[in-house]
Amino acid sequence: MSIEFYEEYIESNKSIIYKICRAYSHSQEEFEDYFQEVCLQLWRSKESYQQQSKLSTWVYRVSLNTCLSMVKKETKKVSTVEINEKIDQVHQFSEKEERLEELYRAIRMLKEVDRAIILLYLEEHSYQDIASIMGISSTNVGAKINRIKKQLKENMLWKSLT
Structure with a gap:
């Protein structure tokens, strides 16, 4: 991997790659594996x-597809009990990042497609960009985002009550 490739593809899009890998991984070790695999696939x-x-759109798509493929492979290997144990063992981040980690846990509870949509929304992509990436209409994007926000609030409230 050349320095030019690293700077143009990885470094300039690191925040996108980090957010996607973090949303689909359940531990620091798994996050690092996902990040490494995304870089390799890019x-x-x-x-x-x-x-x-845009390069960032392409990087997003490759990152998302890579993480989804890895999730599917893991799901085939791991029982539901083991998945729940992995979620319970999520690496605890500093107090400053605790609220962010709570959001990511709620995002991980979403369906895979909903995760992709909300991550694009959090990256401040326009409804049109999201529609283009996901292959749905802009109107459908708006409706899905409203439903996903409501579901995230419920997931986060439920988590705080348990």
Whole structure:
């Protein structure tokens, strides 16, 4: 991997990659594995980037697809009990990041497609960009985001009561 590739593809889009990997991983070790795999997949598929969309959109799509593939592989290997144990063992971040971690836990409770939509929304992508990436209408994006926000509030409230 060249320095130029690292700076253009990875470093300039690190926040996107971090957020996606963090949303789909359940521990620091798993996060690092996801991040490494995303970087590898970006490097392997760099020739397929045809500049028809913004680089950040392409990086988002590769990152999301990589993480979803890894989740599917893990789901096949791990029983529901083991998944719940993994969630319970999530690495605790500093007090300053505790609220953010609570949000990510709530996001992980969402369906995979809903996770992708809310992550795009949190990255401040327009409804049109989200619609384009997800292959749905802008109107549908708005409706889904409102429903996802409500579900996140409920998930976070439920977690604080338990």
